[in-house]
Amino acid sequence: MHVIGYGTTEASAELVPLSFERPDMRAGEVEIEITHCGVCHSDLHQARDDWGNTVWPCVPGHEVVGLVTRVGDGVTKFKEGDRVGVGCMVNSCQACGPCEQGDEQYCEGPKSATLTYNGPKKPDGSNTYGGYSTGIVVREEFVLHIPEAIDPAEAAPILCAGITTYNPMKHFGLKEGQTLGVAGIGGLGHMAVQLGKSFGAKVVALTTTEAKRSDILELGADEVVVMSDEEAVKNAAQSLDLMIDTIPYPHDLNDYIPLMKPNTTLCVVGNIIEFPSFDPAQMIFNRVAVSGSLIGGVAMTQEVLDRCAEHGIRPLIEKIDIDEVSSAFGRMQEEDVRFRHVIDMAGLKSRMNDVDAKKIDPPARGEVVGR
Ligand SMILES: [Zn+2]
Ligand SMILES: [Zn+2]
Numbered sequence: 001m002h003v004i005g006y007g008t009t010e011a012s013a014e015l016v017p018l019s020f021e022r023p024d025m026r027a028g029e030v031e032i033e034i035t036h037c038g039v040c041h042s043d044l045h046q047a048r049d050d051w052g053n054t055v056w057p058c059v060p061g062h063e064v065v066g067l068v069t070r071v072g073d074g075v076t077k078f079k080e081g082d083r084v085g086v087g088c089m090v091n092s093c094q095a096c097g098p099c100e101q102g103d104e105q106y107c108e109g110p111k112s113a114t115l116t117y118n119g120p121k122k123p124d125g126s127n128t129y130g131g132y133s134t135g136i137v138v139r140e141e142f143v144l145h146i147p148e149a150i151d152p153a154e155a156a157p158i159l160c161a162g163i164t165t166y167n168p169m170k171h172f173g174l175k176e177g178q179t180l181g182v183a184g185i186g187g188l189g190h191m192a193v194q195l196g197k198s199f200g201a202k203v204v205a206l207t208t209t210e211a212k213r214s215d216i217l218e219l220g221a222d223e224v225v226v227m228s229d230e231e232a233v234k235n236a237a238q239s240l241d242l243m244i245d246t247i248p249y250p251h252d253l254n255d256y257i258p259l260m261k262p263n264t265t266l267c268v269v270g271n272i273i274e275f276p277s278f279d280p281a282q283m284i285f286n287r288v289a290v291s292g293s294l295i296g297g298v299a300m301t302q303e304v305l306d307r308c309a310e311h312g313i314r315p316l317i318e319k320i321d322i323d324e325v326s327s328a329f330g331r332m333q334e335e336d337v338r339f340r341h342v343i344d345m346a347g348l349k350s351r352m353n354d355v356d357a358k359k360i361d362p363p364a365r366g367e368v369v370g371r
Contacts, residue, residue: 038063061131176200
């Protein structure tokens with residue numbers, strides 16, 4: 001499958017058009033023409049090698065929505081023309097404990113789960129290329145149905161921002177009448193506010209940006225606490241049953257732990273780099289757990305798509321053409337995004353034959369043992 005994508009060949013470079021061949025579709029796989037792809041903060045981190053694990057070339061994108069163009073032998077859940085999605089993973093061993101429990105993101109297979117881009121682990125050197133591209137081939141088990149009620153562009157952010165915040169709500173058992181704190185109201189946080197309301201929880205949004213207040217209330221948050229407002233922070237002390245911390249960069253947890261009720265969990269999903277040291281006494285004296293959570297399994301991703309359809313939960317998006325993606329990265333870094341950019345692939349599709357694209361090696365299949 002001939003594909004044009006956008007990606008980088010080194011950390012300091014802008015994203016440029018790249019041309020490559022996807023491996024041919026095999027039995028059990030689905031070939032997808034990509035129509036939309038969300039722009040996640042992780043894409044920026046990965047393209048700039050902020051985590052030190054980027055394999056070049058890097059074609060980001062793990063909020064992929066498209067149409068099925070062909071299915072391989074034995075595919076039962078999809079047919080040509082279906083509107084489908086692909087999230088953060090494209091493969092896993094399908095046989096270990098976590099895989100059997102639907103937690104493919106914690107696969108214990110020899111190479112663990114294969115991510116949609118920057119996939120297989122070093123040192124084998126192989127790579128996967130993501131959804132900033134015109135097409136992708138994925139095994140059936142990692143393809144999702146996009147409910148008809150959801151606009152395809154709006155479906156894209158649910159595949160990472162949605163599942164990443166929904167999973168800890170389920171795992172930590174958020175209940176009706178409880179109070180959920182959401183720290184950081186960007187791509188992930190604005191989904192968490194809406195999803196939290198669908199559980200019947202009271203939602204308190206924690207932000208550093210006073211200017212976002214009216215937007216946040218419109219999303220359905222019951223309260224907004226601006227973290228620089230000492231009085232408001234004091235009033236919110238020990239008020240939360242669960243916090244989902246979506247802030248995507250290092251920040252001071254000392255400001256957030258005192259907001260937790262005793263015996264509750266503050267779950268980090270945004271920042272994976274490091275935290276400045278924080279005061280353990282704040283955890284110990286109230287038995288507050290600081291935890292973390294990584295995306296979510298395939299079945300739960302389908303569940304959150306269906307829940308968004310059912311409850312009218314929609315990401316707030318701004319559609320862009322793929323050649324605007326480098327400036328979108330810049331705006332994301334300056335926090336000038338309300339709340340998610342989604343690439344509309346129609347532009348690239350229409351000029352596919354005229355794009356001056358650098359040819360790169362085909363991506364790996366992202367294979368794991370047993371497949
Ligand atoms: Zn993401
Ligand atoms: Zn596994």
